[in-house]
Each structure stands twice: as C-alpha cells, then as structure tokens.
Amino acid sequence: MAALPYRLLRNLMLAAGVLYCSLLLEAAAGFPLSVQDSFLSELGARDQSTSLYARAMDLATGVLLLVSVVLAWPARRAQWELSGLLVSTAVFGLGTLFDSFSPMDCAPSVSAACRAAEANGQTGVALVLHEVTSTLAGLGSIAMGVFAVLVVRRCGWGGAWSKVVAVLAGAVAVTQTWLGLRTGRDVLLGDELDAPGILQRVSVLLVCLMLGTVLPGLRQAFSR
Template sequence: MVAVPYRLVRNLLIAAAVLYCSLLLEAAAGFPLDVRTSFLSELGARDQSTSLYARAMDLSSSVLTLVAVLLARRSRELAGLLIGTAVFAVGTMFDSFSPMDCAPSASAACQANGQAGGALVLHEATSTIAGVGTIAMAVFVLLVLRRHGRRGRMVAVLAGGVLVTQVWLGSVVAFETLSGAEVAAPGILQRVSTLLFCLFLGTLLPGLRQALSR
C-alpha cells in the first residue's frame, strides 16, 4: 500500500462511485421508468431523455476508475483486486458506447421487436463483463481481508452484499432469459445491488488501508 498515492486514488474512486450511482440521475429525472420492472441501464437507451447523461456518467466513472487502477498498479498484494476493478471499468466504458435503442420496460413496441435486437445483445455482453468485474472485486477484497486475519468491517459487509446481490441478479436474469418467464421486481434487486456497489467502490481504499495497516 506504500507505493499507492493514497489520497488521489481514494478521491478518484469516490468520484467514480458517485458518477456510477445512476440512482441519483433517476431520482433527479423524477423516476421516468418503473423501478420494479426496469433496469438502470435503460436510462441510457437512445429513446430516453436521460440517455446522454446516463452514458456520460458511466463513461466518466469508468475513466476515473481506470486511472485509479493505473496509479495503484504497483501494489502487488492487490493485483487481483486491481484486475477485477479494471474489468468492471472496461465493461462499464463499453456499456456507455453501446446503449440499447429503446427501453424495453417503457415500450411494448421495443419488447415486440426483440428489445432492440443486436444493440441489446451487445449491451448485455458489456453489462455482463462489468458484472463479472464487480463480483471479482468483492471476492478479492474478502480474500485479502481474510488473509490478513483482520476485517475492515464496513468494506467487508459491503463486499459481501455486492457479491450476494450480483450473483442473485445474474441468476434471475439468466433464468428469465432461458425460461422466458417474467421475474418479479428485478429492477429493485438491481438498484439495491448498484447502491451497495457504489458504497463499496467509494469506501474500498479507506477500508483496505484501515484493515491492512493494523
């Protein structure tokens, strides 16, 4: 941790966490989509008034996260965590460049047309990459804290919450895709998972520093 420019990386991750928290944009826009049935990524769909803002927030968040990873790259002990963080950032960056054509939850025509066809497939792929990155981050944080026999309580709890909700959300989406059956309120689960991840990202470095410096 000595080689890491702590304050700069910490501030970059806090800024990235705030920008990634698209629940703030959703609230500012007056909740334009049904939170029970929609996903936050639909705010970035080309047919939504929030599209430009949502994509700009994702892009900015991913760039700040990648810069933080590059600055912290000499921390060998956290190499696995940094790789997972980079995967999340790259997935989020490509997410911002590959929005859906329309928001499926808000348009019957969009659903009838295969939910924007190839654009949806590409978006789902990039979202999956970002999701894998968040899961990897949570796993590596728990492993690092366990290895040192000391837990930064807050970051450990948040890491566990991110891991559980991301795996749960992935299972729900996979079940819905394969079975064709609608799952109740996946949007709420995703928003809970996103909020936990934003808190996790913003407290990641302080939590690890506290745990590893004891």
C-alpha cells in the same frame, strides 16, 4: 504507498462510486422508469431524455476505475488477493466503459413497441452488445466483492473501515450473483426478461458504497 497517491486513489474511487450511482440520476429526473419493472440501464437507452447523462456517468466511471488500477498496480507486490482485486476492478471498469458505447435503442419498460420487438428477437445488435458489456461489468463487480473480502482477511480484519468494506463487498457479491442468475435464467430459457428493479437498485447502491469505501478500508493492504 505515498500519501499523495493514496489520497488521489481514494478520491478517484469515491468519484467513481458517486458517478456509478445512477439512482441519483433517476431521482434527479423524477423517476421516469418504474423502480419495480425496469433496469437502470434503460436510463441510457437512446430514446430516453436521460440517455446522454447516463452514458456520460458510465464513461466517466469506467475511466476513473481504469486510471485507479494503473496508479495502484505497483502496490500489489506479491499479494495475489490484491492483484485479483485490481484485475477485477479493471474488468468492471471496462464493462462499464463499454456500456456507455453500447446503449439499448429503446427502454422496454416504457415502450410497448420496444417490448414487442425484444420478444420477437428484432432488437438487433445493440441489445446483444449491451447484454455482453453488462455481463462483463457484472462479473467484474462480483469478483471485486470476493477479492476485497480476501484482502481484508489477509490483513486481519482490523479497523472499522475494513469491516465495513468486507460487509459491503460480501453483499455486492451475493446480490450481483443473484441478479445475474435471475436474468441469465430468463435468457437461457427464452422467456421474457423480467426486470428485477428493486434487486438491481439495491445491488447498484451496494456497489457504489463499496467503491467509495474500498480505499479507506484497504489502506493497510496498499501501504505494505
């Protein structure tokens, strides 16, 4: 891969990592949600003052990831691990992009009426769409983590950046899977959704760091 496309890809992925980090928006807004009892996606709920900013960040993240996949696609050659990484990045990008168009109507962690409507199944199509798009993004991030580790293994675990990416990618796969299992259990059992606030924030931070370091860490794979 030529130097210019590589630098462009690196910068696009770094920008995507920063924009996906909604913890920055949460901090800038003065922590309007409980970090223990809320989902970060509630920042994008229509009844929140942060909604426009949170949705714009998701939209920009999705666009940047999809552009990055298109630019990097010729570099995949016959490497199925790299192809898997690019496809899963596209899935993650699409899920995040669609998330910006399907926000929740209200934030349950700060509204008793919203929690009651959710418990009684009165939240409508908006919540269902949001759950679908969030699940798509979550599955994409898990697959990204797995394929990033496989790409690093194929390249021989060389270089400090590669090892950093491998650790971050593995942590993303584990924490995102754990998060999905926790929320999925509540949905399947019909229980009130218990927002794993700290776990989600740790997992999102790990995803942001992975996005920002994946190109430096996998430069060898993209240059072959």
